[in-house]
Amino acid sequence: MTTATRSPGTPGPAHSADEARTDWVSAIPFFLVHLAPLAAFFVDVTWQDWVLCAVLYVGRMFCITAGYHRYFAHRTYKMGRVPQFLMAFGGTTALQKGPLWWASHHRIHHRYTDLDGDVHSPRDGFWWSHVGWILSTKYKDTDLDGIKDFAAYPELRWLERRSWIGPWALALFCLAFFGWGGLLIGFFLSTVLLWHGTFLVNSMAHILGRRRYATADTSRNSFLIALITGGEGWHNNHHYLPSSIRQGFRWWEYDPTWYALKGLAALHIVRDLRNPPARLLDQAKVKDGAFDIGMFRSYWERAAKVTGERIADLSARPVPPSPEASGPTAPPLAEVADATASTTVSDDQLSTLAGLISKALESADALAASTRRRKANKGAPADVEATEPAAE
Numbered sequence: 001m002t003t004a005t006r007s008p009g010t011p012g013p014a015h016s017a018d019e020a021r022t023d024w025v026s027a028i029p030f031f032l033v034h035l036a037p038l039a040a041f042f043v044d045v046t047w048q049d050w051v052l053c054a055v056l057y058v059g060r061m062f063c064i065t066a067g068y069h070r071y072f073a074h075r076t077y078k079m080g081r082v083p084q085f086l087m088a089f090g091g092t093t094a095l096q097k098g099p100l101w102w103a104s105h106h107r108i109h110h111r112y113t114d115l116d117g118d119v120h121s122p123r124d125g126f127w128w129s130h131v132g133w134i135l136s137t138k139y140k141d142t143d144l145d146g147i148k149d150f151a152a153y154p155e156l157r158w159l160e161r162r163s164w165i166g167p168w169a170l171a172l173f174c175l176a177f178f179g180w181g182g183l184l185i186g187f188f189l190s191t192v193l194l195w196h197g198t199f200l201v202n203s204m205a206h207i208l209g210r211r212r213y214a215t216a217d218t219s220r221n222s223f224l225i226a227l228i229t230g231g232e233g234w235h236n237n238h239h240y241l242p243s244s245i246r247q248g249f250r251w252w253e254y255d256p257t258w259y260a261l262k263g264l265a266a267l268h269i270v271r272d273l274r275n276p277p278a279r280l281l282d283q284a285k286v287k288d289g290a291f292d293i294g295m296f297r298s299y300w301e302r303a304a305k306v307t308g309e310r311i312a313d314l315s316a317r318p319v320p321p322s323p324e325a326s327g328p329t330a331p332p333l334a335e336v337a338d339a340t341a342s343t344t345v346s347d348d349q350l351s352t353l354a355g356l357i358s359k360a361l362e363s364a365d366a367l368a369a370s371t372r373r374r375k376a377n378k379g380a381p382a383d384v385e386a387t388e389p390a391a392e
């Protein structure tokens with residue numbers, strides 16, 4: 001197993017506006033599923049249908065968090081071929097495409113988090129990170145090269161091509177045993193809730209919450225998102241130690257996916273759970289003064305956008321033309337832009353300066369990554385790496 005290192009110099013292909021178009025025809029079923037629960041107003045709905053909704057939400061969320069995410073994307077534990085297939089099949093019933101598609105795209109998210117190659121960074125907008133990327137034409141296909149380890153299993157490739165079987169079977173089961181209320185509330189409503197619960201991790205978990213570790217991205221820890229997603233809200237913890245089976249690192253960090261996996265380990269259904277090494281838990285903490293390259297980059301990019309990329313030009317700070325103009329209040333942004341535009345700095349100088357600053361960012365990033373890797377390598381072999389998912 002190799003550690004896939006994030007390479008700051010090669011952030012991966014940026015998605016052009018053209019490539020990132022929404023595929024509206026393929027998106028029709030996505031929107032229809034959202035409308036389906038409304039039809040429940042016209043049928044009898046029983047309390048059993050609501051229980052079914054809750055059970056299918058929790059059960060399928062577990063298949064996504066423990067299966068698609070912590071197993072297929074990050075390999076944080078091991079299991080035999082039969083439970084592996086059952087977990088993958090359970091994941092398909094959540095209507096989030098096949099395990100190979102899901103996990104391979106998630107590995108890309110970790111490799112290029114908040115860089116141009118990221119499949120769903122909120123720096124490209126909330127809508128894009130939440131659902132836009134899923135509905136886009138760009139990420140429709142599965143690149144099996146990104147998930148060779150699991151694509152090697154013929155039964156998983158078979159399931160990947162037939163990921164529609166699980167949801168159809170489940171929908172028919174709900175209709176046959178619970179009637180229309182079971183289908184509309186039990187199946188469709190829980191599917192919509194499940195979708196947006198999962199999507200929150202891609203969008204809000206990079207926006208809402210606090211940062212404990214100075215990771216190279218904008219990931220956050222949020223109790224609310226952990227509550228909704230069965231423990232996936234400790235996203236800053238997760239980006240810090242992606243190969244750890246648990247995402248809640250403290251006893252109070254609610255992580256039922258982890259508790260359930262511990263239960264399955266006791267039953268010998270899963271094994272070799274990769275725990276976060278204790279000594280890494282107390283390193284790279286923002287509160288201890290670690291350089292927060294992720295947030296620095298994020299603020300820098302936003303500032304560059306607001307000032308029309310002129311922020312890179314440090315010599316172009318507006319100088320008030322006369323003493324009267326230098327009041328206690330800062331000049332409005334438009335004036336700042338005008339002032340910077342009127343300086344005599346050449347485009348060549350600007351791009352040199354911008355280049356120097358991105359180089360500085362890259363080396364800070366590389367330094368942070370290598371420091372954490374070195375510290376991680378000192379540990380016992382069972383420990384997880386501090387940098388990237390156990391991909392490949």
Ligand SMILES: [Zn+2]
Pocket residue numbers: 109113201202206219235239
């Ligand atoms: Zn993330």
Ligand SMILES: [Zn+2]
Pocket residue numbers: 069073074106110238242
């Ligand atoms: Zn992950």
